[in-house]
Amino acid sequence: MKNWLLIIVVYAASVGPLWAADVLLIESYHKEYGWDESYIRGLENTLGDDVTLHTFEMDTKRLPKTDYDSQADKAFAMYQQVAPDVVVLGDDNALSYMLPRLQNEDIDIVFLGINANPRRLMAKYSGKARVTGVLERPLFVRSMQEVKQMLGKDKLIVKIMFDAGTTSTIATDHIGKQYQSLKNKLGIDATIENHETFDAWKASVNSSDGYDIIVVGLYQIIRDSDGNVVDPNKVLAWTNQHSAIPLFGFWDFSVGKGQTAGGVVLFGESQGVQAGEYVNRILAGEEASSISVIHGKQGRAIYSGAEFTRWGLNAPNGWRNID
Template sequence: MSVKCRFNCLAVIGCLVFSPPSYATEVLFIHSYHLDYPWVKEYRQGFMDTIEQSDIIEHQMDTKRIASSDFNQAADKAIQQIQTSEPKLVVLADDNALKLVGPVVVQKQIPLVFLGINDNPRQYIALSKNVSGALERPLLKRSVSSLKTLLPTTKKILVMMDDNPTSYAILATSFDNKLKQTIAGIKVDTLLFSRFLDWQTAIEQSKANGYDAVIIANYAALKDTNDNNVSLDSVSQWTSEHTPIPLFAFWDYSIGHDKAIGGLTINGYQQGVVAAQHVNHFFSAGSLPSISTPNRGELVYSQQQLQKWHITLPSTLESRAKIVP
């Protein structure tokens, strides 16, 4: 009888598996990004806290940091890992993995659970009873409504994202493919950037361009003048320091001391919990449940940033909010 163990590995290097060579892995967990990415840490924690299986191999495609021209090579490595480990079920996290690896998983008829998918999964794979997962939907309309409660005089908001596939998926499914729209009487403009320099210019000119607040979404793919990725902390801290208008965010890793004030955030932990529940159901019942969309947004605000901007939370928000330093 083989001994199973839970283990973490970077690109499946340094893994230790106590089992005969013919033993098939229970779960292969393929991440679009890298394990140190804050979003990955959130959903992965939720997944590991909930999963009942112990034989898990992880593989990271690292598509937030590598060039888009290298995506196919990253997908080939992930597919090779599928062939090597022969998993009973594959978990694919985020759009790049589902788009690039999902069709192979479906073709091999391996049960598939996804999470963090912003686009319609039908854009990537054929759906069947062999496929389930958790969709990710930024809560734009509810975010604008909560912001209006916090700053009643707000008339115009700028939403900023990096120029990568995930952002376009968000634009298509959560923003109705509109770069300009009106929500709760507030004009909302969305801009996408590939260069940090252009991002900086947009922030510096935001007040002069008539915006009352800015919401930042994805920004892990921003490049500097040497075509290198700018770190998340560098972007969020620079943006917080230089913005002339209040700064909000969709993800809680962007909120805190010297970062964004707050916002109605997507719960990465909950995405991982739901995906793990679907996996648990498969191993206990032999089938997959329906695709779901966790809709538990969490209000998160930074005490330091609220004080910096002299903002007092109204009781309707404070009673439901999580306050961080």
């Protein structure tokens, strides 16, 4: 009888918590944003049925930076109210603003979608909180190599465009360092840009003579002349309609008819799944600090059949048509 009880306890610990658990997700952005929508789906599909997922949206893609601290204070107040078993921090702003507030709490934290190096932040705020998570890196090298081969170019001349938000500036710094160290080997000539305004973004798209492709990175914090954030769908649709050369992307939500043509892209859902698996392990008895920080799973090569037809492109073997 004792052996059977031991087996039941070990099995239960391997699949999830033995009690109803509360998990608080603090999003850097908002639930309607394609990335958040995707990783939340991954989280929800991975967490056990006895887990209640609470969410707080910091909304930092739409609110001005002067509001970030007050949003973080509100998120901390919700943390105190919910008293969760685990906190999930989605993307760079949530980690950088919430870890200082949570560092002395007796709590396990799992982050996802982090472009910055989290170890410096973790070392600076190394209190009682236990932290692990999943890193996110744009797949610059692999994506550009596959596009270069697809287009049959000895040298690919590419313009990479981002907005000027926190995640974008971190991502462009990461890509820039990769490019500088590998450009002579890759056969790629890249110009990497961050734009604050829609007028500047439009001017860049319209002055792309001599480039083979444009890669659209993140475009969710492009502002109009009054300082208001332009609807990201409008930014991408305008770019699609006015670009004289093919568009490619680094994230899955930017690929599709009327958007970018394709790329080796990151999927928010896979980040949510990996973070959810970490949460399950913590709820089953492991501490976050004993679980290794990992890079997200490698991206997938996808394309829009409609956009490839428009540009006269032939998809390489292994690329999946999403139309």
